[in-house]
Amino acid sequence: MPVNAALLAARLLLAFIFLSSGISVLADVVGATGYFASLGLPAPSLVAWAVCIFEIVAGLSILLGFETRLSAIALAAFSIAAAFIGHYGQSVGDPMLAFMHSQALMKDAAIAGGLLALAVAGPVHGRSMPCGTDARQATISSSFLPEIFASCARRPTGRSP
Incomplete structure (x- = not known):
């Protein structure tokens, strides 16, 4: 399948x-x-x-x-x-x-x-996972969700500082 x-x-x-x-x-x-x-x-x-x-x-x-x-x-x-x-x-x-x-x-x-x-x-x-995390690279561990959140935090927002 x-x-x-x-x-x-x-x-x-x-x-x-x-x-x-x-x-x-x-x-x-x-x-x-x-x-x-x-x-x-x-x-x-x-x-x-x-x-x-x-x-x-x-x-x-x-x-x-x-x-x-x-x-x-x-x-x-x-x-x-x-x-x-x-x-x-x-x-x-x-x-x-x-x-x-x-x-x-x-x-x-x-x-x-x-x-x-x-x-x-x-x-x-x-x-891809939220915020550009590659689903194939993600590992199932206690750090799975923190990895996603960290990648979201690093993602550029498009706004100037």
Whole structure:
């Protein structure tokens, strides 16, 4: 499979998860509010609306390839947070629900991994990263994002001093 076709498929599949979830929250804000309240989150109605808007906007961003890296990183962090807030340690005492939550936690972690891979690859193979950083030269390390920010800081703005 050509690299760009694989990246497009990854973007479509990852966007589908968040768009469908955001639309589901939009379709049943009362149910989502109840779920967030059951997790003990403060202002569950506000959380439901924030999650709905975030999932739809970030999902569209991934789908359209607009600010893909930023959206993928934000969605990866969101997925990890959702995994631990919504699934870690849930349903203690009920083996079937504990198994389901364990599977959902691992799924969220795997989605975060796919999003981080997309953040590194970008929306299209061979396209340069933000501020002219070459995607093929970037390394995945703790300095990955600082490297991007540093290259942006060094980029001429076109303004005279």
